[in-house]
Amino acid sequence: MTILWATTDTTESTSALEKMTVKKLINIHDKAREEEFSKRAEDWRNGPVVYQVLLDRFAPSRNLESKKHLYKEPQKLRTWDETPKRGEYLKEAGVWSHEVDFWGGDIDSLSEKLDYLKALKIDALYLNPIFLSLTNHKYDAWDYSQVDPVYGTREDLGKLSENLHRQGIRLILDGVFNHMGKQSPFFQEAIADEKSPWRKFFTFSNKSPRGYISWLDVENLPELNLENPAVRDYLYAKPDSIVQSYLRKEKIDGWRLDVAYDLGFKYLEDLTEFAHEANPESVIIGEIWSYPEEWHPAVDGVMNMHGRRTILSMLEGKISAPICGKMWETAIEDAGMDHILKTWLLLDNHDTARLTNILSEPWQQKMARILQFTFPGAVCLYYGSELGMTGGIDPEQRAPMRWDLVNSENEILKLHKKLLSIRKNEPALRYGDFRLLHTEKLLAFMRKTISVRDTILVLANPTDKKVEEMIQLRESKFQDSSVLFDLFSDAKFNVHTGFIHAEVPPQTIMVLKVDTADHPMGYNRYSRIY
Amino acid sequence: MTFLTILLLALFTSFTLSADAKHISRDFMSIHDTIKSPEIHERAKFTIYAGTIDVEVPPHSVMMLKVGTDDYPMGYNRYDRIY
Known part of the structure; x- marks a missing residue:
């Protein structure tokens, strides 16, 4: 959190803000909520950036020759430059041939790329299932207690967890506990x-x-x-259960639960409770495709497919921008901010086409990505999305990582680096409140903490015409005649009597902050405003 | 098991309205994707996707929707553990 409670050094600083303790600056409304915001800030599960990886497809193995014998019929090894294609149904195995095509990535090869993940400034790594099974996706576990040898061992997983933690990155596994x-x-x-x-x-x-x-x-x-208590003991209720043993032994930081909606509320609630017992800071995220409201606290957060749908629908012209905002406001009001901050907002993943295949226009993709980073909740980034990788529905979206796209010319990567940096530096985007603003054509909302210096205003115009609107700013601390500036362009708006007259070009999104810098001769409107 | 959630859609205009994912998403937390919602009188069906539905309502008509909770042919049912 950016709040600086300590008294600042008055001998060296010149600004009025620094001459006072921040505590003296905050108003009665801030005081009423300071503890709540402090708690939000301390909980890593609020608004992290989560990077999702399919181990088989993320980084080519360094020891492929030595482990070729592990891939047995009908499994087939492909080369890194091949792309996945839909295959035929293998009746005997009961799977499709593209489900048993492998590219050879593993824990070791992922470990070689930790510098890349560190540079992206992600907070958590989420691995698709890694347990012993027939397929490449491993949503058909044979034994949850074993890491599939094509990926490594539990010892390797423990080392990965340790290395990630050393870099300040959490580790989350995918648990498929509805079926085997x-x-x-x-x-x-x-x-x-x-x-x-x-x-x-x-x-x-x-x-x-x-x-x-x-x-x-x-x-x-x-x-x-799951109605059999012995199954629940095996999966999550006993200290040596699957859920708890990985939390305790390999010290993973949480589970994403596949088809959580099939587990139902009661078993999810129990599982979450036992996971928190094993590690009070662990996170349980449910794959829920429904309206989020009642799934918390059965899980800490959901994969926010609902939020994703509102963004895509707006960008496809199916719903208006104000309705998109209203839907978010309603979902947050119903589910509660504590839940929504822990939901994972994704634009694509292993079950959907990649964003670049869903939205054809670059402006649509850019707006979707910026909204993913500015709406409340965690950002769940599917490997390669930050590079603009393409891919239709299964199995095309599961192509091997395009490391050749990691270069300084890649505009989509540049955008993501900027977004990841903004996300890291702007607490309001990680755990701030959400305030929808009245509009006729724009999507307009604010994210805010108790400090005006954190406040972010987002304006999105998905229409093909310039929109001019008078926007009421729900931020009492914006001083009159202040300037709001866009983090992505040279656009600026003057605040006047709590409004701005916004002009937003067609198909454009703006992320605005207030300028609190001193005037040239030292005057500052924000000297006594926190 | 009884499912009481009902969605009522009424259109008073003289033209067909296509409404994509309007506010009707609000109360359908427990209804899952790909489940068909049979409209009681006209048998119109809409598929729920991520807590939203795209509806097409004929002029001067009312639809009363309930969620379909039948088993799949091989016995799978999304509502086994949802009341």
């Missing part, structure tokens, strides 16, 4: 032996012509019987 892979030895034993203790781990049922219930009716994904 059909070829899991546990499921195979359950099929073969009705008296096996594993039998009650799965949902064998006459309700299904197949004899067992599987996720979305997909043959390869038999559902776990």
Whole structure:
């Protein structure tokens, strides 16, 4: 947090602000909320930048030859310059051939790229599933207690966790606890032996012509019987359970839960509670595609697919900019800011086409990316998105990382570096309140803490015409005649009686801050305003 | 299990309205994607996506929507653990 509670040195400083303690400057409204903002600031789960990686596709293995024997039929190794293509259904294995195409990335090769992640200034690394299984995506685990040997070992994972923590980066794993892979030895034993203790781990049922219930009716994904307490003990309730053991032993910082909506509120609530017991600072994020409201506190936060949808719909012209803002305001009001700050706002991931394939115009992509970094919640950045990688729906969006696009000429990378830097330096974007502003055509909102120096104003014009509007600024501390300046252009607006007359060019977004610098002869309107 | 959530859409104009993801997203937290919502009288269906639906409402008409909660053909059901 930027609040400086200590008395500043009055002997060396010249500005009036520095001659006073900040405490004397804050008003009665700030005082009422200072503790709340301090708590928000201290909790890393509020508004971090999370970088999502598919291990197989992120960085080429340094030891591919020595581990080629680990890839067994029907698994196939591809070369890094190949792109994933939809394949054929392999009846015997119960999967598609593109699900068993591998590119060879692993924990070791990821570790070689930590400098890149550090330079991006990310706060957390989220790995798609890494547990022993048949496919490359590993959403069909055979055994959660083992890291798939094509990726490494649990020891490697522990070292990665340690190295990341040394760099100030958290580690989050993907837990798929609704179902396992059909070829899991546990499921195979359950099929073969009705008296096996594993039998009650799965949902064998006459309700299904197949004899067992599987996720979305997909043959390869038999559902776990969470109604059996032994399953819950195995997954999360015991100290040596899957959820808790990775938190305690490898010291991971949280779990993203696949198809969390299928686990239901009660089991999610229990899982989250046990995870917090194992590590009070851990985060549990649910893959929830619904309206976020009631999923907290069953999970700490959701993958904010709802927020994503509002942004894309506005940019596709399906909803107006003011309606997009209203939807955000409503979702925040209903879910509460504590929840929304912990949600992960993504524009694309392994289940969607990449943003560059969804929105064809560069202005649309730029506006979406800036909104991703300025709306409340964590930023969840899918590997390669920062480079402008392309890719349609599965499996195209899961292409190997284009390291050749990491160069100083890449405008999308430049934009992301700027956004990541802004995000790091602007507390209001990480944990500030959200205030929607009245508009007729623009999307306009503020993010604010108790300091006016943190306040951010976002104006977005997704229409194809210049928009001029008088905007009421919901910030009492903006002094009259102050100047608001855009962090992305030379645009400036003068504040007058709590309003600005905004002129926003077509298809343009602005991120504005107030200028609190001294006048040339030393006068400063903000000397006594925090 | 009884699902009581009902969405009512009414259009008073004389032309068809296509409304993409308007405020109707608000109360549909528990309804999942790809589930069809059968309209009780006319059997119109809309697919929920990320807590929103794109609706097309004929002129001078009212729709009363409920969420479909039937099993999939092989028994899977998104609502098994959702009340």
